[in-house]
Amino acid sequence: MALARIEEEIIGHKLALSNLYTQKNTFSFIFRLPTEILVAIFIFCARDYHTKDHSLSLPTWLNVSYVCRHWREVALNYPTLWTYVSTMPHRWTEEFLDRSRKASLKIRVRLPYAKDASRWLDTVEKVMHHVERIQELSLDLPDAYSDKVLLRLSSRAPRLQNLKISLRNYPSESSVVLFDGDTPALHTLELSSCPVPLSSLKLSGLTTLKLCRMPLRLRHNIEELLATLSCMQDLVRLYLDRALTNATGFVSSAAFNALQKIKSPHLSRLLIAAPLSTVAAFLSCVNFPRNAKVRLQCHTNDDSSLDDYSRLSSTLVQRFCMAEYQEPSIRSLVIDSTPGGPRLTFSTLERHSYVSSSLTKWGSKVPLQIVLGRLEINRDRIISDICGSIPLTHLQSVHVSEPPTSSDFWMRTFGHLQDLRCIKLSQGDMPELASLLYVDCTENKVGHAPNQIFAPALEELELEDIMFAADPPEDDTADMLGTDLLSLQGAISTRERARLSMTRCFADEDDTEDSDECYSDDDDLYYG
Numbered sequence: 001m002a003l004a005r006i007e008e009e010i011i012g013h014k015l016a017l018s019n020l021y022t023q024k025n026t027f028s029f030i031f032r033l034p035t036e037i038l039v040a041i042f043i044f045c046a047r048d049y050h051t052k053d054h055s056l057s058l059p060t061w062l063n064v065s066y067v068c069r070h071w072r073e074v075a076l077n078y079p080t081l082w083t084y085v086s087t088m089p090h091r092w093t094e095e096f097l098d099r100s101r102k103a104s105l106k107i108r109v110r111l112p113y114a115k116d117a118s119r120w121l122d123t124v125e126k127v128m129h130h131v132e133r134i135q136e137l138s139l140d141l142p143d144a145y146s147d148k149v150l151l152r153l154s155s156r157a158p159r160l161q162n163l164k165i166s167l168r169n170y171p172s173e174s175s176v177v178l179f180d181g182d183t184p185a186l187h188t189l190e191l192s193s194c195p196v197p198l199s200s201l202k203l204s205g206l207t208t209l210k211l212c213r214m215p216l217r218l219r220h221n222i223e224e225l226l227a228t229l230s231c232m233q234d235l236v237r238l239y240l241d242r243a244l245t246n247a248t249g250f251v252s253s254a255a256f257n258a259l260q261k262i263k264s265p266h267l268s269r270l271l272i273a274a275p276l277s278t279v280a281a282f283l284s285c286v287n288f289p290r291n292a293k294v295r296l297q298c299h300t301n302d303d304s305s306l307d308d309y310s311r312l313s314s315t316l317v318q319r320f321c322m323a324e325y326q327e328p329s330i331r332s333l334v335i336d337s338t339p340g341g342p343r344l345t346f347s348t349l350e351r352h353s354y355v356s357s358s359l360t361k362w363g364s365k366v367p368l369q370i371v372l373g374r375l376e377i378n379r380d381r382i383i384s385d386i387c388g389s390i391p392l393t394h395l396q397s398v399h400v401s402e403p404p405t406s407s408d409f410w411m412r413t414f415g416h417l418q419d420l421r422c423i424k425l426s427q428g429d430m431p432e433l434a435s436l437l438y439v440d441c442t443e444n445k446v447g448h449a450p451n452q453i454f455a456p457a458l459e460e461l462e463l464e465d466i467m468f469a470a471d472p473p474e475d476d477t478a479d480m481l482g483t484d485l486l487s488l489q490g491a492i493s494t495r496e497r498a499r500l501s502m503t504r505c506f507a508d509e510d511d512t513e514d515s516d517e518c519y520s521d522d523d524d525l526y527y528g
Helices: 001-027 033-054 060-066 069-076 081-082 090-099 114-128 142-151 222-229 254-256 276-285 306-320 380-386 407-414 433-437 485-493
Strands: 084-086 105-110 134-143 162-168 188-192 209-211 236-240 269-275 293-299 332-340 341-347 368-371 398-400 420-428 460-469 499-503 505-508 516-521 526-528
Touching: 033 081, 060 069, 060 134, 060 162, 069 526, 081 084, 084 090, 090 114, 105 114, 114 142, 134 254, 142 162, 142 188, 188 222, 188 499, 222 276, 254 276, 269 276, 276 293, 276 306, 306 380, 341 380, 380 407, 407 433
Parallel strands: 084 105, 105 134, 134 162, 162 188, 188 209, 209 236, 236 269, 269 293, 293 368, 332 398, 398 420, 420 460, 460 499, 460 505
Antiparallel strands: 332 341, 341 368, 499 516, 505 516, 516 526
């Protein structure tokens, strides 16, 4: 009995000490924060963790409920804080669902690969019992458990606004109808390798549609997509990455002739990574604002032809070269090589040097980016035609890697531009560069007449990793002019304002291992 009394006294003292600490905390500044401020901080922590973390452990923000009695009371009495549910142990999933009461849920489930996923299925099933409360749902599932999870999404989802499903190597040939087709509030839909028919969901209020990495058997044909788009008048962002089949022959079909153009009046971002014929067909069939940012990646195959590129050029002309098209003015162009083919980046900056490797980087200064696919033949002609389909009147800067060597290409593509001030060439050779830049106003001599001078406003020529011949050609003819550095120096000297800078450029000496590195200082060219 004496021991029991001692234990009771210890407990009493602990409670008294705890009360004293609580009273002491009331004098601290952070304790005086209004409840609304604390809640806002807690919500920020929960949302930030929810969007970034993919671990299977307890959320770190949960510690805020253990700092002090006041913070715990605030946290437990605010149901919205507990609506950010991710993949976590089953007991804590139940606790979050209970504490959230009837508030709308934001669910994020990412199951590990099959060997570890089974023990998490009970947690997922527990969450799916609350489908009618789900506002945001993000699923990232391995193939072995995709069917088991998706089949539990059969009830209507009246609150669902954002739906994102990513399946890894989905094996099934059949489609899945989700939420009994009843998603009246849905405005964001992202599907990756997911066999959900678009026609099975209510998409009239959709503002974002993203379809990517669809297996060939699950890809949509152009007619199905256009029929779906016709009911999405509020669409703002559309991303189609390996989600469409080849549209060869569609533009010449009766279906195309009978088709009325689809109008997407609010579209501000468009990404299409698809076969070349499909990209051209889509642009021919859909009207969207001229100030929308566009990313095109054309995949080529044995069926791709020059006609497809011509059709692409024609659609770009119709879109960008109409009389009423004014903005944005293209001021710089970067043409570089990628594994997918030449990439053309059109920018409103006076000089655009950095190009992201990802088409999903939506810089406000890059209204258009095009990857043309692997070009086995007619590379220069195709690039020239695409550039000619875009209004480049105000172009001031051009950067080309692995540049076309023909002066015909440069004159055809950029010869008409009067404001071109900066040219940068990298990684290649330019045997006709000097003849292109040489200015001679007299008749019957090498060069161009005054009204045909290439880039008359040129102020800067920058060369990087460009190869030249070591010595001037013995036969000093127009065709050979420009194969060596001295000829280039002479051509630059005919331009009053031009300045030459060179980095890691070499003079090739008859295929020997050694080469002379050259560099420049203002207008003077030196050999190192």
